[in-house]
Amino acid sequence: MSAHLLTLTHINKSFAEHHQQHPLLKDLSISVNQGEVIALIGASGSGKSTLLNIIAGIELPDTGRVTVEQTVLNQLSEADRTRFRRQQVGFIFQFFNLLPTLSVRENILLPLQLNQLTTDQAFFELLVNSTQIEQLLDRYPDDLSGGEQQRVALCRALIHQPRLVLADEPTGSLDNETADQVFTLLLNIAHQEQQTLIIATHNLQLASQTDRVCRLASGKITEQTLS
Numbered sequence: 344m345s346a347h348l349l350t351l352t353h354i355n356k357s358f359a360e361h362h363q364q365h366p367l368l369k370d371l372s373i374s375v376n377q378g379e380v381i382a383l384i385g386a387s388g389s390g391k392s393t394l395l396n397i398i399a400g401i402e403l404p405d406t407g408r409v410t411v412e413q414t415v416l417n418q419l420s421e422a423d424r425t426r427f428r429r430q431q432v433g434f435i436f437q438f439f440n441l442l443p444t445l446s447v448r449e450n451i452l453l454p455l456q457l458n459q460l461t462t463d464q465a466f467f468e469l470l471v472n473s474t475q476i477e478q479l480l481d482r483y484p485d486d487l488s489g490g491e492q493q494r495v496a497l498c499r500a501l502i503h504q505p506r507l508v509l510a511d512e513p514t515g516s517l518d519n520e521t522a523d524q525v526f527t528l529l530l531n532i533a534h535q536e537q538q539t540l541i542i543a544t545h546n547l548q549l550a551s552q553t554d555r556v557c558r559l560a561s562g563k564i565t566e567q568t569l570s
């Protein structure tokens with residue numbers, strides 16, 4: 344049996360709205376195996392981004408535990424959470440979060456620089472070629488289309504070969520054909536690197552290609568079979 348890489352236990356998260364607490368995640372628990380690929384589906388506003396942020400330690404749950412291997416992430420200091428995220432997590436943000444003052448090449452290589460790692464040139468080229476951004480390396484994010492920025496963000500999230508990859512709508516800005524290619528690339532690299540991958544998506548056809556589909560609704564996760 345595979346070991347659990349990630350365990351969420353009794354996660355609660357609410358936000359204040361019109362002076363009232365509005366519960367978003369309610370006593371949510373799930374375990375994810377190392378190397379498992381999960382699609383996280385659910386209506387807009389159901390809390391998918393919030394859940395990914397909590398798994399990455401960007402946001403904290405109100406109560407509950409986020410455990411990655413032996414580490415209880417939400418009990419770490421903010422500095423330790425940042426260090427953990429930088430080393431172990433690749434995050435593809437819904438709105439890319441590329442740094443405008445860095446070139447595409449510099450954006451992609453940033454996680455290696457922050458972790459003081461040297462570039463694996465062959466892996467860099469694999470990422471750049473398979474996302475078809477070879478011609479964009481010396482350009483700046485503001486001069487790219489949304490789809491181009493999304494592909495750069497994907498390369499940046501994977502370059503340091505993290506154990507856990509979290510992707511928030513990674514194909515949302517792509518046409519169908521490019522979305523298929525980028526999704527396949529994510530799955531292939533996850534299998535090759537034995538990465539645990541969680542992808543929030545509205546695309547059920549792509550979701551059906553993962554190991555397990557989890558639907559977030561009314562603050563809880565239920566497993567779903569897509570035909």
Ligand SMILES: Nc1ncnc2c1ncn2[C@@H]1O[C@H](COP(=O)(O)OP(=O)(O)OP(=O)(O)O)[C@@H](O)[C@H]1O
Pocket residue numbers: 358359367385386387388389390391392393394437
């Ligand atoms: N920091 C915050 N303060 C107040 N409300 C918030 C905060 N973060 C998220 N929310 C609210 O929580 C709900 C869930 O947001 P979230 O972005 O997690 O949903 P989502 O499922 O990712 O949606 P989408 O599919 O549209 O990206 C939304 O109603 C949002 O307004």
